Amino acid sequence: xxxxxxxxxxxxxxxxxxxxxxxxxxxxxxxxxxxxxxxxxxxxxxxxxxxxxxxxxxxxxxxxxxxxxxxxxxxxxxxxxxxxxxxxxxxxxxxxxxxxxxxxxxxxxxxxxxxxxxxxxxxxxxxxxxxxxxxxxxxxxxxxxxxxxxxxxxxxxxxxxxxxxxxxxxxxxxxxxxxxxxxxxxxxxxxxxxxxxxxxxxxxxxxxxxxxxxxxxxxxxxxxxxxxxxxxxxxxxxxxxxxxxxxxxxxxxxxxxxxxxxxxxxxxxxxxxxxxxxxxxxxxxxxxxxxxxxxxxxxxxxxxxxxxxxxxxxx
Numbered sequence: 001x002x003x004x005x006x007x008x009x010x011x012x013x014x015x016x017x018x019x020x021x022x023x024x025x026x027x028x029x030x031x032x033x034x035x036x037x038x039x040x041x042x043x044x045x046x047x048x049x050x051x052x053x054x055x056x057x058x059x060x061x062x063x064x065x066x067x068x069x070x071x072x073x074x075x076x077x078x079x080x081x082x083x084x085x086x087x088x089x090x091x092x093x094x095x096x097x098x099x100x101x102x103x104x105x106x107x108x109x110x111x112x113x114x115x116x117x118x119x120x121x122x123x124x125x126x127x128x129x130x131x132x133x134x135x136x137x138x139x140x141x142x143x144x145x146x147x148x149x150x151x152x153x154x155x156x157x158x159x160x161x162x163x164x165x166x167x168x169x170x171x172x173x174x175x176x177x178x179x180x181x182x183x184x185x186x187x188x189x190x191x192x193x194x195x196x197x198x199x200x201x202x203x204x205x206x207x208x209x210x211x212x213x214x215x216x217x218x219x220x221x222x223x224x225x226x227x228x229x230x231x232x233x234x235x236x237x238x239x240x241x242x243x244x245x246x247x248x249x250x251x252x253x254x255x256x257x258x259x260x261x262x263x264x265x266x267x268x269x270x271x272x273x274x275x276x277x278x279x280x281x282x283x284x285x286x287x288x289x290x291x292x293x294x295x296x297x298x299x300x301x302x303x304x305x306x307x308x309x310x311x312x313x314x315x
Contacts, residue, residue, distance in 0.1 A: 084238040084255050090280030092229035098281070099226070102219060104169055104307040106138035111315055112218040113304040116148060118289065118296040130303075134311045137169045144311045164189055165214045169221070175214075177223035179230035186210035204235055218305040229282075244277055248284060248301050251277040 104110065112133045119126045131146040139157030157168075165186055166172055176182050184193040187207050199207060214220075215228050232238070241254040252274040271287040284301030306315030 082240060082253065084240045085233045087240060087253055087255055087275050087280055088229050088233035088238070091275055091282050092226040092233070094279055094281045095229060096223065096226040099222060100219065100306075101222065102307055104137045104219075106140065106170070107309075108137050109134040109141070109143065109308050109311060109313075110137060110217070110219050111304070111306050111308045111313070112302060113314075114300060114302050116298065116300045118291075118298050121288070121295045121297060132314075134308070134313075135167075137307075139168055142311070163213075165210050167217070172217070172224065173221045175221075175224060177227040179227050179234065182224075182227045183207055183211075183231045183234070186214070201236065204237075208232075208235060218302055219307065241272065245274070247274045247286070247299070250274075250283055252283055253277050253280075254286075 112135070114131050114133075116129045116131060117126050118128075129146075129149050131148070133143070133145040135143045135145075135154070136156070139161075142156055143154035145152060145154055166175070176185055181193065181195055183199055184195050184197070187199055187203055187210070188194060189210075211228050211231055215225065220228075239256050241256060245252050245254060253276075255273045255275065256271070271285055273285050274283045275281065276283055284299065286297065286299050289296045289298040304315065308315060
């Protein structure tokens with residue numbers, strides 16, 4: 001299920017639900033939640049979903065670890081235990097160290113170039129796409145997106161249209177870069193956040209979806225991506241997959257979140273975040289995808305991004 005589609009109709013300005021109603025809605029988020037909207041929501045294109053993705057976590061408070069072999073010269077290999085928290089906090093530090101110092105104008109565009117590769121699970125050749133997209137910084141200009149080679153124009157924001165988490169740069173800049181405050185702000189959906197209240201177990205699935213949506217932006221204000229990784233490190237249910245894998249020329253560690261309400265587990269082939277085994281730099285993701293009756297192992301990663309003045313211009 002496309003969890004972002006479930007949020008298209010979510011209205012942050014609607015009267016608040018009772019605690020019980022909120023709990024029921026979030027428990028059923030991945031099954032059937034379609035909250036009524038009081039104002040128009042901007043359609044979120046699948047292309048946006050293919051950017052940096054993080055599946056939502058459940059409230060199962062388990063942090064798995066993985067033993068990573070290290071070889072130093074001719075010495076015997078040694079091991080170290082790496083937890084999901086360590087990997088995500090390492091990714092946060094690396095994001096802070098390597099982030100671009102950008103301050104785009106409202107009339108500019110965010111450019112993203114992404115590679116997507118698909119291999120049929122049953123065997124066969126790999127098919128590869130290189131997708132380029134241009135997103136308006138403030139939504140006032142038509143954008144242009146590509147997904148698996150399919151290209152289309154994106155209309156401008158109309159009065160009253162909005163998304164959550166926000167997509168306009170001016171609104172992204174207002175989000176806090178303190179991980180705890182960011183979690184509370186996303187959790188409280190645009191209302192006045194209650195920073196002093198702990199996030200309940202039944203609220204974490206929704207928080208994970210909002211963090212996932214935030215991280216799908218290829219370019220974010222200073223410190224925001226790092227804060228999002230730090231927030232994910234505190235989420236219950238995060239797991240590191242045993243062993244290591246190769247991804248786009250890197251030795252990688254995989255991190256997966258448990259998907260669904262408390263008590264459920266991630267299925268094989270679910271969305272897997274991949275991080276460099278040494279630096280913890282985020283590399284991209286793998287997941288199972290289905291198209292035209294065929295199931296694929298799909299890999300995707302960003303190879304270029306930046307700020308440009310017009311559609312079809314490249315950094």
